[in-house]
Amino acid sequence: MPFPFFRKKKEAEVPPITREQFLQLVPLRNPALKWKRYRSGEVYIILEGPRRPARRGIASKLFPVASSPRTKRIILDKIGSFVWELCDGNNTIDDIITKLSEAHKLTRREAEIPLRAYLQTLAKRGFIGVLPKEALAKYQAEAKSKEDMEGKAELEEAEEEGKARGLEDKGSETNGQGYES
Numbered sequence: 001m002p003f004p005f006f007r008k009k010k011e012a013e014v015p016p017i018t019r020e021q022f023l024q025l026v027p028l029r030n031p032a033l034k035w036k037r038y039r040s041g042e043v044y045i046i047l048e049g050p051r052r053p054a055r056r057g058i059a060s061k062l063f064p065v066a067s068s069p070r071t072k073r074i075i076l077d078k079i080g081s082f083v084w085e086l087c088d089g090n091n092t093i094d095d096i097i098t099k100l101s102e103a104h105k106l107t108r109r110e111a112e113i114p115l116r117a118y119l120q121t122l123a124k125r126g127f128i129g130v131l132p133k134e135a136l137a138k139y140q141a142e143a144k145s146k147e148d149m150e151g152k153a154e155l156e157e158a159e160e161e162g163k164a165r166g167l168e169d170k171g172s173e174t175n176g177q178g179y180e181s
Contacts, residue, residue: 023094025130027087027119028139033127035084043081045127047072079104083118087128089136093119 029035034046049070076084082103086096093115101111122128131139 025093026089026133026136027128027130028089029087029128030126041081043076043084045074
């Protein structure tokens with residue numbers, strides 16, 4: 001051990017969870033991701049990356065092209081789309097296994113093992129997060145209060161802007177047909 005400072009630091013080990021704990025976790029889609037559904041029912045996730053740099057050199061002088069954003073679509077298959085839509089924060093993994101096995105006529109074991117691998121892949125890529133029910137309730141309460149605060153702030157800003165322009169809410173009277181009298 002001549003150079004102890006060159007040793008790799010040990011990463012904090014995460015204790016393994018039991019199967020029962022795993023089944024009670026709630027998968028939640030990343031709210032920062034955009035996703036849509038094709039008419040065929042398949043889901044695609046839209047990933048937006050940094051803009052491509054503009055071309056350099058003589059070619060850029062002759063053929064100017066504006067830099068464009070990088071977007072990538074990840075298309076999920078039929079079963080992947082089914083699972084993706086169930087990762088809405090309302091279903092536990094146990095619920096998803098039950099719905100998956102009923103919809104595709106699988107045994108619980110046949111549905112559970114591939115689902116575990118699929119959810120791990122989605123989590124590694126940052127597409128979903130997996131939370132215990134208690135943490136999810138806290139997260140949803142914080143998100144709700146944040147939305148309420150933002151909504152109130154926007155309303156106050158709009159009212160202040162209206163007052164600055166000399167517009168006040170005087171309560172308009174209508175003549176029964178939706179027109180002001």
